[in-house]
Amino acid sequence: MPTQPKALEALTFDERRFAPPEAFRAQANWRDASVYADADRDLEGFWAKHAEDFLWSKRWDTVLDWQVPYAKWFAGGKLNISENCLDRHVRAGLGAKVAYHWEGEPGDTRSVTYAELLDETQRCANALRELGVHTGDRVAIYMPMIPELPVAMLACARIGAPFTVVFGGFSAEALAGRINDSGATVVITADGGYRKGGVVQLKRNTDDALAQTSTVQKVLVYRRTAQEVPWTDGRDVWWHDIVPRQEAHCPPEQLDSEHMLYLLYTSGTTAKPKGIVHTTAGYLVGTATTHKYIFDIKPDDVYWCAADIGWVTGHSYIVFGPLANATTGVMYEGVPDFPDKDRWWRVIEKYKVTILYCAPTAIRTFMKWGSQYPERCDLRSLRLLGSVGEPINPEAWIWYRETIGGSRCPIVDTWWMTETGMILITPLPGITVTKPGSATFPFPGVRADVVDDEGKSVPRGGAGYLVITTPWPAMLRGIYKDDRRYRDTYWSRFPGRFFAGDGAKRDEQGYFWLMGRVDDVMKISGHRISTTEVESSLVSHPKVAEAAVIGREDPITGQAIFAFVTLRGGTDGSDGLSRELREHVVAKIGSIARPKTIMFTPELPKTRSGKIMRRLLRDIANGQPLGDTTTLADATVVEQIRTAGASATED
Ligand code: WTA
Numbered sequence: 001m002p003t004q005p006k007a008l009e010a011l012t013f014d015e016r017r018f019a020p021p022e023a024f025r026a027q028a029n030w031r032d033a034s035v036y037a038d039a040d041r042d043l044e045g046f047w048a049k050h051a052e053d054f055l056w057s058k059r060w061d062t063v064l065d066w067q068v069p070y071a072k073w074f075a076g077g078k079l080n081i082s083e084n085c086l087d088r089h090v091r092a093g094l095g096a097k098v099a100y101h102w103e104g105e106p107g108d109t110r111s112v113t114y115a116e117l118l119d120e121t122q123r124c125a126n127a128l129r130e131l132g133v134h135t136g137d138r139v140a141i142y143m144p145m146i147p148e149l150p151v152a153m154l155a156c157a158r159i160g161a162p163f164t165v166v167f168g169g170f171s172a173e174a175l176a177g178r179i180n181d182s183g184a185t186v187v188i189t190a191d192g193g194y195r196k197g198g199v200v201q202l203k204r205n206t207d208d209a210l211a212q213t214s215t216v217q218k219v220l221v222y223r224r225t226a227q228e229v230p231w232t233d234g235r236d237v238w239w240h241d242i243v244p245r246q247e248a249h250c251p252p253e254q255l256d257s258e259h260m261l262y263l264l265y266t267s268g269t270t271a272k273p274k275g276i277v278h279t280t281a282g283y284l285v286g287t288a289t290t291h292k293y294i295f296d297i298k299p300d301d302v303y304w305c306a307a308d309i310g311w312v313t314g315h316s317y318i319v320f321g322p323l324a325n326a327t328t329g330v331m332y333e334g335v336p337d338f339p340d341k342d343r344w345w346r347v348i349e350k351y352k353v354t355i356l357y358c359a360p361t362a363i364r365t366f367m368k369w370g371s372q373y374p375e376r377c378d379l380r381s382l383r384l385l386g387s388v389g390e391p392i393n394p395e396a397w398i399w400y401r402e403t404i405g406g407s408r409c410p411i412v413d414t415w416w417m418t419e420t421g422m423i424l425i426t427p428l429p430g431i432t433v434t435k436p437g438s439a440t441f442p443f444p445g446v447r448a449d450v451v452d453d454e455g456k457s458v459p460r461g462g463a464g465y466l467v468i469t470t471p472w473p474a475m476l477r478g479i480y481k482d483d484r485r486y487r488d489t490y491w492s493r494f495p496g497r498f499f500a501g502d503g504a505k506r507d508e509q510g511y512f513w514l515m516g517r518v519d520d521v522m523k524i525s526g527h528r529i530s531t532t533e534v535e536s537s538l539v540s541h542p543k544v545a546e547a548a549v550i551g552r553e554d555p556i557t558g559q560a561i562f563a564f565v566t567l568r569g570g571t572d573g574s575d576g577l578s579r580e581l582r583e584h585v586v587a588k589i590g591s592i593a594r595p596k597t598i599m600f601t602p603e604l605p606k607t608r609s610g611k612i613m614r615r616l617l618r619d620i621a622n623g624q625p626l627g628d629t630t631t632l633a634d635a636t637v638v639e640q641i642r643t644a645g646a647s648a649t650e651d
Contacts, residue, residue: 014394020430021410024384024410024429029298031430043445044063047289057078059077061076061077074281074473077257077281080160080253080280081157089326096113100329103333120151121151124148125155133156134159139186139188140164140165140187141156141187141189142206144194144224150319150323154319159250164262165310168200170590171205171589172207173588174590176210178275182275187218196338207230220242260280261279263276267521267528269532273533274480274489277477282475284324286422287422290321291317294429294443295412296429303353304355305357306362312421313357330347345376348381354383360392360393360396363387367399367403382404382406383409384429385410386414390523391514391516410427411427412427415512419500421474422473424448424468427439438511439512440511440512441511446472450465451497452464455497462505465502465504466504467500468497468500501519502514503517522549523551524551524561524592531550535548535549537589538595543577546566548563548617549563552596552621553622554596562599566602570602572600573600594651602640602644605617605641606633606634
């Protein structure tokens, strides 16, 4: 188990504190710290009480059935999550309320009401049935950020077809891997999507992916860009040819609480992404409850989670949590600097956004661009800010608070993972005194600890590994078709407790400070990428003999990919070859995995048993003094790498 003791020890706490402004506290959904103790006295009762908010066609028999490491929440219950997100609100008279104000990157806009979203979901669900999708069949979704993406997810949920959304920036090969692992029979995609002023080739990539798969029968294609696309008659179907002609009536399938809602693939410590399994009832209760209380959702809020739906943040906090709470959301298709670097602030001004939720990488990028961009726009509608995906450094936290939040908005720094499904560690904006850089405390009804190598709780002031000690409703229910890996990855290190893979420290007041991954997972701009995944794609290039990849600290993206590459037959590297290798990785995984730095080295440092010494490489890449080198098989290697360092190329 590789650890980063240096990083863990180096942390000093930021001692600034910010209490919730009185005006915020007075109106907050939760304003009394007794929620913590109340929930803690009866965890199951706490979650059951929140489960009462939803529509069940059959009430559950037991709140929690916990057979380590598999939990069942609300077992025996029956419900449909799309009915809870749509029909329930329309029946309550909210049909005309806007579900999403959507803005395309080129500037086209649409506002979709709950009634419209329900109609379109039912039509899409009927179309999927016509295409042969049955309850239990898997559907892959590979779409741009357009309203039809949530429609596709909700339509699958309506008929009980587990879906797997593949981020539109992933390559054909990454899509193929996910289709093969999930055994998807239908792919929902678009001709393309707009990004950075250009067009993403979604349909073309889908076709390339399908050449490497055998389970897909039908491809449903939404026309977004009207570009020319390859077409296979009999397999490919245009959305506009089949969806609009369906009846806008499709009774929601009543599903078991534990029916699989979706699979979401995420990087682990091997080259093969893990299919994280999420189910229905606990996920609904967990995402909706956290969304309502952490973001202090009110009926007239305009809430913008600026993530991509291809990541878990989008699943839980653009689609299911917000829709379950009948929230009006904003959805934006493109990048923050198209056509100019003020695009986000224009969106906030235009829709009078009240709550913004985004990643520290974005905040640091905006800081770098300068405050003149937000200052051009009226951001006074904002009342609450959120952060997610990686540790937020205190400087970025303060800038976010002052420049974007006008020093009046509480900040919720929310810690969670694809595996947790819902936020687990976070401030409550009307209660918690925040400290810049700390995600503060576990949400009510959640129990977490920081433990040492032996699994013993570390006293306040100390650092160790973050574990979650009791089950929570939106937790993963396994890794798809891989029970062994599920047990090994999360439950074997500290038996009975969920091992997150994050380092953490608690200060004297018990605040949690998250300190990054302790495994071979990198966080590049908040995206999870495994070092081995990038290494194996580099090694698949015919000129590469060996590769070692590490995450180098980066002021904007948190970490950046640094690749040490040894070429076959002693060939020398060149700028041209670095470019070729970068493109190779992009083709294999996607542009999020493009190595920022490539260093060609004659050898990699190894132990006598042949294990690559990543710790040394990390020190070299970060320009730090080298730790212990006595276990090196060949002590001259480090010198050779240092000399080669002069020829490292930056992207
Ligand atoms: C990191 C994203 C510090 C962490 C929702 C975790 C964070 C990984 C925070 C999961 C935060 C997420 N502070 N670190 N507020 N939020 N992380 O699966 O390392 O893409 O293990 O889920 O992101 O990444 P994932």
